[in-house]
Amino acid sequence: MRCSLVCALFLATTVAGCSKSEYVPDITLTHARPIIDATAEFHDVYPAPALISGKESFGVTGPDAKQVPPYVLADRVEEELLEAFDQAGVFSQITTFDPQPDLILTGRINALREHYRPYIWTKIPYVETVAEFLDMKTHVSSGEADFTLFILRRSGELVGTYRGVSSFKESFNPTGEMPPGTRLNRALSEAVQQIQDKILRDAHLRTVASR
Numbered sequence: 001m002r003c004s005l006v007c008a009l010f011l012a013t014t015v016a017g018c019s020k021s022e023y024v025p026d027i028t029l030t031h032a033r034p035i036i037d038a039t040a041e042f043h044d045v046y047p048a049p050a051l052i053s054g055k056e057s058f059g060v061t062g063p064d065a066k067q068v069p070p071y072v073l074a075d076r077v078e079e080e081l082l083e084a085f086d087q088a089g090v091f092s093q094i095t096t097f098d099p100q101p102d103l104i105l106t107g108r109i110n111a112l113r114e115h116y117r118p119y120i121w122t123k124i125p126y127v128e129t130v131a132e133f134l135d136m137k138t139h140v141s142s143g144e145a146d147f148t149l150f151i152l153r154r155s156g157e158l159v160g161t162y163r164g165v166s167s168f169k170e171s172f173n174p175t176g177e178m179p180p181g182t183r184l185n186r187a188l189s190e191a192v193q194q195i196q197d198k199i200l201r202d203a204h205l206r207t208v209a210s211r
Contacts, residue, residue: 020066023059023114023181025077027084028189029196036199038209040091040151041101045078047071047109058109060181062116077109081192090196102209103159104152110163114143114184137171141180144168145187149195151205159208162198164191 050056052070059068068076086094091103118139144167151159166187172178199205 020064021180022066022068023073023184025073025080025112025188026185027080027192029084029088029090029193032088032090032196032200034200035089036091036103036206036209038091038102039093039095039098039100040085040103040105041098042078042082042085042094042096043104043106045074045081045107045109047074048111051109051112056111057113057115059112060114060116060184062114062180063118065116065180073112074109077112077188078107081107084192085196088196090199101154104154104156105149106152107147107149109147111144111146112184112188114141114181114187116141116180116183138173140169140171141183142167142169143184143187145184145191147188147191147195149199151199153208160199160202160205162195162202164194164198166190166194 047058047070048056051058058070059065059073061067082094082096085091094105095101116139119137122138144165146163146165148161148163150161153159168183168187170183
């Protein structure tokens, strides 16, 4: 009985230690002012072909990261983008279906990646002690968020194309406050914020929406 309990605890500890986290998109936007007075119907968000094929990395890669299938990750971005636009109040109404929408929204993920890893030199024996003494950064994270939003009339005519891009490369010491994916979400929020700002400044879009 005691042996079985010890074995179970060991197995649970081993599994927990080997577990990897999945990247979950999170977008934060400022509240829109003034809003677009229109009902927007939100359609699919598509990953670029290079992301689907694996030619370009998609999501977070690193020792502690679990890969998410491209279309699953694209669906998560779509859900988060819809919620972010809704909370920011970009349009008077945004929904996945409306019988007579004023505008149709769809998007393409051109890039969404973060490579989170320790520097290679940290593998050298005893070097971490030296790095701590010299206050050297032991990890690096680099990545990019690149997203394009298309807005169309109900007829399918293209009204506008809005693109946002944000990249980063940072050296740091892990603290637990910014786990893998945090920096990518910051870049994704910055890219989408650029798109929101362009939408709100588009006088032509406001003219189309008011008809």
